[in-house]
Amino acid sequence: MKAERKNDRLWGGRFENAPDARFDAFQRSFAFDRRLLPYEIAVDRTWAKALEGVGIFTEMEVRQTAAALDKISARAQSDRNWLDSSTAEDVHQFVENALVEELGPLGWKLHTGRSRNELVATEFRLFVIDAAADIRKSLLALLDGFLMQAKANLKVPMAGMTHMQHAQPILLSHFLMAHAEAFSRDLTRLGNARAVADACPMGSGALAGCSFPIDRTRLAKELGFSRVTANSLDAVGDRDFALEYLFALAGIATHLSRLAEDFVLFASQEFSYLILPDEYSTGSSLMPQKKNPDAWELLRGKTGRITAALFGLFTTLKGLPSSYQRDLQEDKEALFAAHDQMEDMIRVAHGALVGTKFQVDRLSAAASDPALFATDAADYLVQKGVPFRQAHDLVGKVLREAEKQGKPWTELALEDVRRISRLFEQDFLQGPSVESAIATKVVQGGTAEGRVQAAIAELELKLKQLETKP
Numbered sequence: 052m053k054a055e056r057k058n059d060r061l062w063g064g065r066f067e068n069a070p071d072a073r074f075d076a077f078q079r080s081f082a083f084d085r086r087l088l089p090y091e092i093a094v095d096r097t098w099a100k101a102l103e104g105v106g107i108f109t110e111m112e113v114r115q116t117a118a119a120l121d122k123i124s125a126r127a128q129s130d131r132n133w134l135d136s137s138t139a140e141d142v143h144q145f146v147e148n149a150l151v152e153e154l155g156p157l158g159w160k161l162h163t164g165r166s167r168n169e170l171v172a173t174e175f176r177l178f179v180i181d182a183a184a185d186i187r188k189s190l191l192a193l194l195d196g197f198l199m200q201a202k203a204n205l206k207v208p209m210a211g212m213t214h215m216q217h218a219q220p221i222l223l224s225h226f227l228m229a230h231a232e233a234f235s236r237d238l239t240r241l242g243n244a245r246a247v248a249d250a251c252p253m254g255s256g257a258l259a260g261c262s263f264p265i266d267r268t269r270l271a272k273e274l275g276f277s278r279v280t281a282n283s284l285d286a287v288g289d290r291d292f293a294l295e296y297l298f299a300l301a302g303i304a305t306h307l308s309r310l311a312e313d314f315v316l317f318a319s320q321e322f323s324y325l326i327l328p329d330e331y332s333t334g335s336s337l338m339p340q341k342k343n344p345d346a347w348e349l350l351r352g353k354t355g356r357i358t359a360a361l362f363g364l365f366t367t368l369k370g371l372p373s374s375y376q377r378d379l380q381e382d383k384e385a386l387f388a389a390h391d392q393m394e395d396m397i398r399v400a401h402g403a404l405v406g407t408k409f410q411v412d413r414l415s416a417a418a419s420d421p422a423l424f425a426t427d428a429a430d431y432l433v434q435k436g437v438p439f440r441q442a443h444d445l446v447g448k449v450l451r452e453a454e455k456q457g458k459p460w461t462e463l464a465l466e467d468v469r470r471i472s473r474l475f476e477q478d479f480l481q482g483p484s485v486e487s488a489i490a491t492k493v494v495q496g497g498t499a500e501g502r503v504q505a506a507i508a509e510l511e512l513k514l515k516q517l518e519t520k521p
């Protein structure tokens with residue numbers, strides 16, 4: 052068979068005129084979808100075998116195709132210029148051209164019964180599955196960083212806050228484990244995204260299904276999928292798996308951003324709760340004394356890009372008719388960028404976290420303000436049978452008296468507090484302390500040391516199990 056075609060496009064046959072140059076550049080995707088090349092090659096390999104199963108390829112042709120794909124894959128890795136200088140419209144055409152160069156018309160035969168619509172959906176799913184695994188690995192390392200800091204600062208008290216106002220004493224390790232807890236939920240979300248992506252569209256054709264009775268289940272297995280997609284029309288137009296992955300990334304970014312906000316505040320002179328590592332800080336070109344928490348600020352700032360990628364894809368998908376539409380080509384760039392950004396973000400957060408030195412004296416001093424034990428003081432009255440609302444009111448009066456006298460309430464004279472309630476006795480003024488305020492929170496999930504230790508042990512076990520699982 053003579054290799055003769057009208058032009059070098061995948062679809063030129065019915066066209067009289069070539070596309071406008073500006074439009075042609077506008078519609079190309081090779082500049083970014085070349086990232087799918089390893090997946091295109093993997094799909095091509097299995098497709099040749101699937102075609103053999105229905106008598107379209109011979110065993111010899113499968114072998115020739117596989118050998119050519121090996122060559123293309125090796126050259127793509129070593130010869131960047133080959134890709135840079137290509138005029139291919141997309142990654143699918145790039146590989147087809149390369150196959151034709153290697154094999155002649157056999158290269159064209161491979162596209163029998165299939166469509167780029169299913170190719171791109173399949174390859175993008177494979178990308179998301181690998182991407183989720185990479186981010187999972189980075190997250191596990193970040194969680195290790197939290198465990199390290201929580202163990203190193205297990206007993207350090209700090210002033211727990213709500214509304215950015217001192218509330219009750221907690222352990223610094225409890226604060227660190229709170230952030231770790233959020234990131235371990237992100238691990239679950241990444242797992243969900245992976246599971247949603249794990250279905251193979253190949254065999255869906257352009258929209259209606261393949262006209263040859265290929266073995267879809269076998270093909271899916273060979274590509275590492277555990278199942279096939281259920282409806283061909285849905286399969287070529289569905290990008291929920293990409294949304295799901297971006298949602299998982301947006302969750303991580305949001306949690307990084309909240310962590311960043313805590314660290315930026317705690318690094319300020321007003322708090323001085325921590326010293327940032329030099330390696331993750333920058334100075335001022337004007338003010339010699341400055342050491343700025345830029346790593347955390349950029350982490351907070353870059354979160355916008357990740358959530359934007361999620362909203363962007365939602366917006367692209369909204370209102371699309373069923374099956375494949377070219378709008379769907381817009382799914383990849385933002386997701387690739389969000390993924391790369393996220394890898395960097397988690398690594399920077401890990402470095403900045405493990406390099407942080409906590410200012411134990413400052414943290415403990417803030418936690419020791421007796422105002423933070425006011426709730427425990429009310430609990431004292433509750434133990435004596437006073438309804439909580441009344442106890443709250445009586446302790447409020449004690450605090451007002453202390454404010455009047457200009458001293459902490461624990462330093463008031465016993466007569467002064469007994470004027471407020473006869474239920475107050477000497478142990479009331481001596482009882483509450485940072486230690487007791489923390490130690491009484493032994494409830495599940497509380498800040499008592501034993502509970503934090505248990506939370507650390509639990510996360511350590513979970514990480515060990517996850518690290519050994521693929």
Ligand code: ARG
Nearest residue numbers: 080141167168171377379380
């Ligand atoms: N570059 C396209 C994309 O990313 C591939 C599928 C093209 N299909 C088509 N019928 N034009 O979505």
